[in-house]
Amino acid sequence: MAPEEQVAAAMAPLSRRRFLRWSLLASSAAIGVGVGAASWLSRSEQDQLPLPDALQHLTQSEFLLFRRATEVLLPLSGTRLASIDTVPVLHNIDAMMGLLSQSVRKELAAGLAVFDYAALVSGWHGKRFIDLDSNEAVAYFDRWSQGNSVQRALATVIKKFVYVAYWRDPATWPAIEFDGPVSDRWGLPSLGNTPMPNETANVKKEGETQ
Amino acid sequence: MTQHNKISVSVNSTEKASSHFRAKGLNVVEGRTLNGDVRLRANVVIVGSGAGGSVVAYELARQGLSVLVLEAGPYVPSEKFSEDFTQSLEHLYADAGAQTNKEGDLLVLQGACVGGSTVVNACAAFRTPDFILRDWQEKFGLVGLSPESMLPYFERVEKHLSVEENGEHEIAKHSQLARQGANKLGWSVKPLKRNIRDCALTGHCLSGCKTDRKQSMLVTYLPWALASGASLYSDVMVTRVKATDGRANGVIAEVRNADGAVQANIEVSADLVVVAAGAIQSPLLLQKSELANSSDQVGRNFACHPSLFVAARYPMPVHPWRGALVGVYIDEFMLPEKGGFILEAGGLGAVELCLVTEPGTGAPFVDYMRDAKHYSGIVTLIHDHNVGRISWQDGEKRIDYALADEDFESMLAALAAAARVHFAAGAEKVFVPSTQSLQINSEAEIDQVLAELRNAPQVLRMVSYHPQGTCRMGADPANSVVSEGGECHDVAGLYVADASLFPTSIIVNPQVTVYAMASRIADQILARRDEYFSEMTG
Numbered sequence: 238m239a240p241e242e243q244v245a246a247a248m249a250p251l252s253r254r255r256f257l258r259w260s261l262l263a264s265s266a267a268i269g270v271g272v273g274a275a276s277w278l279s280r281s282e283q284d285q286l287p288l289p290d291a292l293q294h295l296t297q298s299e300f301l302l303f304r305r306a307t308e309v310l311l312p313l314s315g316t317r318l319a320s321i322d323t324v325p326v327l328h329n330i331d332a333m334m335g336l337l338s339q340s341v342r343k344e345l346a347a348g349l350a351v352f353d354y355a356a357l358v359s360g361w362h363g364k365r366f367i368d369l370d371s372n373e374a375v376a377y378f379d380r381w382s383q384g385n386s387v388q389r390a391l392a393t394v395i396k397k398f399v400y401v402a403y404w405r406d407p408a409t410w411p412a413i414e415f416d417g418p419v420s421d422r423w424g425l426p427s428l429g430n431t432p433m434p435n436e437t438a439n440v441k442k443e444g445e446t447q
Numbered sequence: 448m449t450q451h452n453k454i455s456v457s458v459n460s461t462e463k464a465s466s467h468f469r470a471k472g473l474n475v476v477e478g479r480t481l482n483g484d485v486r487l488r489a490n491v492v493i494v495g496s497g498a499g500g501s502v503v504a505y506e507l508a509r510q511g512l513s514v515l516v517l518e519a520g521p522y523v524p525s526e527k528f529s530e531d532f533t534q535s536l537e538h539l540y541a542d543a544g545a546q547t548n549k550e551g552d553l554l555v556l557q558g559a560c561v562g563g564s565t566v567v568n569a570c571a572a573f574r575t576p577d578f579i580l581r582d583w584q585e586k587f588g589l590v591g592l593s594p595e596s597m598l599p600y601f602e603r604v605e606k607h608l609s610v611e612e613n614g615e616h617e618i619a620k621h622s623q624l625a626r627q628g629a630n631k632l633g634w635s636v637k638p639l640k641r642n643i644r645d646c647a648l649t650g651h652c653l654s655g656c657k658t659d660r661k662q663s664m665l666v667t668y669l670p671w672a673l674a675s676g677a678s679l680y681s682d683v684m685v686t687r688v689k690a691t692d693g694r695a696n697g698v699i700a701e702v703r704n705a706d707g708a709v710q711a712n713i714e715v716s717a718d719l720v721v722v723a724a725g726a727i728q729s730p731l732l733l734q735k736s737e738l739a740n741s742s743d744q745v746g747r748n749f750a751c752h753p754s755l756f757v758a759a760r761y762p763m764p765v766h767p768w769r770g771a772l773v774g775v776y777i778d779e780f781m782l783p784e785k786g787g788f789i790l791e792a793g794g795l796g797a798v799e800l801c802l803v804t805e806p807g808t809g810a811p812f813v814d815y816m817r818d819a820k821h822y823s824g825i826v827t828l829i830h831d832h833n834v835g836r837i838s839w840q841d842g843e844k845r846i847d848y849a850l851a852d853e854d855f856e857s858m859l860a861a862l863a864a865a866a867r868v869h870f871a872a873g874a875e876k877v878f879v880p881s882t883q884s885l886q887i888n889s890e891a892e893i894d895q896v897l898a899e900l901r902n903a904p905q906v907l908r909m910v911s912y913h914p915q916g917t918c919r920m921g922a923d924p925a926n927s928v929v930s931e932g933g934e935c936h937d938v939a940g941l942y943v944a945d946a947s948l949f950p951t952s953i954i955v956n957p958q959v960t961v962y963a964m965a966s967r968i969a970d971q972i973l974a975r976r977d978e979y980f981s982e983m984t985g
Contacts, residue, residue, distance in 0.1 A: 312809050316817060336543040340843060371809070378808040382883050389882045389905040390551050393805070396812075400801040404816070405533040413819040415768060415797040416650075418530035420657040425647050427525065428659045429471035430670040434607055436509060 294334040305367045309374040329402035468674035475522040478682025478702035481711035489515035492717040497563020498961040499944035500723030501664035506969030508675035520560040522681040528655035535654035548848040550904040562665035570641035572610045573955035587950040588922025600963035608642040608662040619770025621823040625792030628872030634779035652772040688736040695720040695941035726914035726947040739935035749835030750952035751911035756803040757865035759874035767794045787830035788861040804878035827861035830954040855902035880908040915946040933968035
């Protein structure tokens, strides 16, 4: 069985279960089936990079994954869009992670690990996602976007985290003329609560039945 | 600590109620102020402060009953609304805006705050289509829900909520384009009706109306109910409905602190319990209470109007975030025999734009977002079948919902129709709301491109704002949960008053249907008040 087929086969049972509802055990199994023979390849020089102190919810491997994903998904150099250096994308992702329920967070952690490590065999890259060059990483995302339901889900959810983390920042809005919040800026007055309806004719006396 | 709170005597005159009316904000008892064991007593305890619960609360309180409303979500005063969609998702919506089906390809957006989904909806106000009500009569024996008998309830709630047809100034550029396209195709297109007063055209409906123009429960039925003597508690999660000998008599609830620990246990004794927590939480509460489910229908029959946002690029700037959020709708295909779907022209902001489609990875996405001001959108709503199920498994809610094959065909038909409208209005390109990158460059390509789609998980990017059907109403206790009067077949004094009652999906936005059915249910309760309420609490 080709490596990509091995990964797909390992994921097939997962695709019949809840989105991201795989356990860490299942994750390990998926990785084990697909990449166990090449475990030495799973090391990355980036693993030595320290996790920024400001991040409270991302693990180091997730930090590395999202850092690389941000670079790949938002190639903003040469555009008028706000540079990713000026937008706290990873900080925002970290905060969004903190809002997930414990069970979903656990499932997502497993899924992110699968996405990173499956690149060792998926596409014959022989290295983790975080070590793919830009063209390889784009191709990897695109392949997963057309893969099985779990692959599509993971590619989509990683993109969503990065996109939302970037575009939620007000610094990104002027470039596209997005207005953001306007009521305060426009000085709109509140209308308050709507006056009570005039029900005098309909009010029943206490104890009166309809 | 034990608190023996007594719900205050309701005030039974409009003059007296008006004197208690607050011009702004709500007098809410916030759960964080409660500790230990709390015991409360009321004639009626209502679970949920959304469209159903608020209407029932007001209609009963104004007739002299003591009413207690328990809301699981927080109280967020409108001045604290951020007009930032991501922040709003995190603070006003269920599961911080991440509530999905088990496959993760259907985002189910529900308000989870005082006022419920009425706080964050788009204000679109439709009466239940006549053919839907007739269908309910014929298939579910709901003879009392005829168009004629429901008419006074529709009229009442529409009057209370200032439901009016959009004026021309409320037809934003995105809606003008949809209307132009529909007119060119010869399709029926109409201004939407909305429950709003003096719309300020901010486009931020989904983040709550910061200046109280949207006539949500937050500024209408809830303040009216409180002025009429009702009490409202926020941050209180009802965990169980109490019943003895087939008769509901209260609820058990709890308040949890930020760490998730229980800080207050609440027990409410009541003559009547009204469950109005929405079509996902209501069946879960009944399941956890092990009540009202002899038919095995509690949680089944979930439908949700799975919708797609079909974005298109236009040569001229549209600024889809500007103006009233929804302007017009296309009802050419509304009848089931014509397709069973409607199209609503709608706006969206920067974050939403990057979620609705897959333009491609890297540079194609950057190019897509660079042109954000050139996009316009159309939302599809289909008459989906009740194929889903809500259940409580392993300590968590589970939403099972996969598109039926026939509903997938409806989705494709609606998607194709939306694309045709866009091209008729002059769009250059239509973005398919799928997980794979698919774009349509001309009307001639529509069928060919859509043929790429198949009915499988994680193919379409679906969003539901309209969960419904999970405690369905019907005449036959063998296949329904609730009677035509709103009372559970199995449990006396236990009512349901939210969209979980709908026996089928209704195609259109459901808020007015919920308001009207809740009004009717309140009348049904009042008609039996001697039976339920031996004494007025006070």
